[in-house]
Amino acid sequence: MTNKEKFKRAFSALHTSENFALNLESKPVKRKIRLPKPAVAAITAAAICSSGAICYTADVGGIQRTVQVWLHGDQTTATITVGDGDDQITHYSIQDSSGSEVQGGGGVAFNEDGSERPLTTAEMQDYLNMPTTDTIGHHLYLFYKDQKIDLTDRFDKDGLCYITLIDGKKKIYVTVAESGGMVSREDRYAEKSELPKEWFK
Amino acid sequence: MRLPAREVADKYQECVFRAAFSICRNQEDAEDIVQETFLRYIEGNCEYENEQHIKAWLIRTAVNRSKNVVQSFWHRKREAFGDYMQEIPFQEPADRELVETVLSLPEKYRIILYLYYYEDYPVSEISEILHLSANAVKSRLYRGRQLLKTKLGEEWTDDE
Numbered sequence: 001m002t003n004k005e006k007f008k009r010a011f012s013a014l015h016t017s018e019n020f021a022l023n024l025e026s027k028p029v030k031r032k033i034r035l036p037k038p039a040v041a042a043i044t045a046a047a048i049c050s051s052g053a054i055c056y057t058a059d060v061g062g063i064q065r066t067v068q069v070w071l072h073g074d075q076t077t078a079t080i081t082v083g084d085g086d087d088q089i090t091h092y093s094i095q096d097s098s099g100s101e102v103q104g105g106g107g108v109a110f111n112e113d114g115s116e117r118p119l120t121t122a123e124m125q126d127y128l129n130m131p132t133t134d135t136i137g138h139h140l141y142l143f144y145k146d147q148k149i150d151l152t153d154r155f156d157k158d159g160l161c162y163i164t165l166i167d168g169k170k171k172i173y174v175t176v177a178e179s180g181g182m183v184s185r186e187d188r189y190a191e192k193s194e195l196p197k198e199w200f201k
Numbered sequence: 202m203r204l205p206a207r208e209v210a211d212k213y214q215e216c217v218f219r220a221a222f223s224i225c226r227n228q229e230d231a232e233d234i235v236q237e238t239f240l241r242y243i244e245g246n247c248e249y250e251n252e253q254h255i256k257a258w259l260i261r262t263a264v265n266r267s268k269n270v271v272q273s274f275w276h277r278k279r280e281a282f283g284d285y286m287q288e289i290p291f292q293e294p295a296d297r298e299l300v301e302t303v304l305s306l307p308e309k310y311r312i313i314l315y316l317y318y319y320e321d322y323p324v325s326e327i328s329e330i331l332h333l334s335a336n337a338v339k340s341r342l343y344r345g346r347q348l349l350k351t352k353l354g355e356e357w358t359d360d361e
Binding site for chain 2: 002010091
């Protein structure tokens, strides 16, 4: 078989789910919400904790910066590629020892006129520095740098858990829903009314 | 020209889903993108040159929306991708390995490999759909192939 034949046979197995019904008449409620802040990127369980070296690689067409990150409490390496002329998205990638990407995503910032620009390395680092949640063995954990907190039995009657992280002089107020959704702020806890309703279905 | 939305959906729903899934790697997100893409088709009232133009428009819209989704804060985690993959009845174990390997590559390679190998688009049309230069598409296609060869070994031959 040629590569194309293999590819077609393999990918033809991907389908919408049996209960998926396309609505072609009325506009359904959108379930996604854009982050109302300049920096947006895919969710991650990593936190940048130190700087790294800058290099230029031709094959990816942009400036790459490798940085040490925390992933589930262990340090590993992430690569941040700042968007260039062809690709206006700044990407990050965390790979395991075999070179397979275990986490990755991209982010853009919005100018005042609504146009998009690539995130700077510093902006991506700020984003990656946020605490995250993950479910391991039916337990929901909050990760921040090398810290890991089991939240499973900490939720109140509203299905929310409030955690204050102290990092040097910085305080981070984290609101976590039982579904794993999470919002962190440095001024106060996010309230239930500010969180997406889909977190509580 | 325009075709009725139902006719377009029947023909291209799964194609749009695969294109979206190859970027966002999450079944629910990809289905949301399929829904949004066809609503835009209905609401857009654009005139198209031919059916291939409609298909390319659908894919481009889905790709753009998928990129927005993976950039969003609420993008779901990778476990969803793993669960979905376990449920898929692939014909051969090698098929699962190929799909999982392609989906493990960085985003910028995945969609180009999908459009080239599954949808049979030439470099020039991929360039138009993704708003990339032809050289950028060639470069990413080359690099994507190299990564597949490295990861799949003999399962990925040297033919193009």
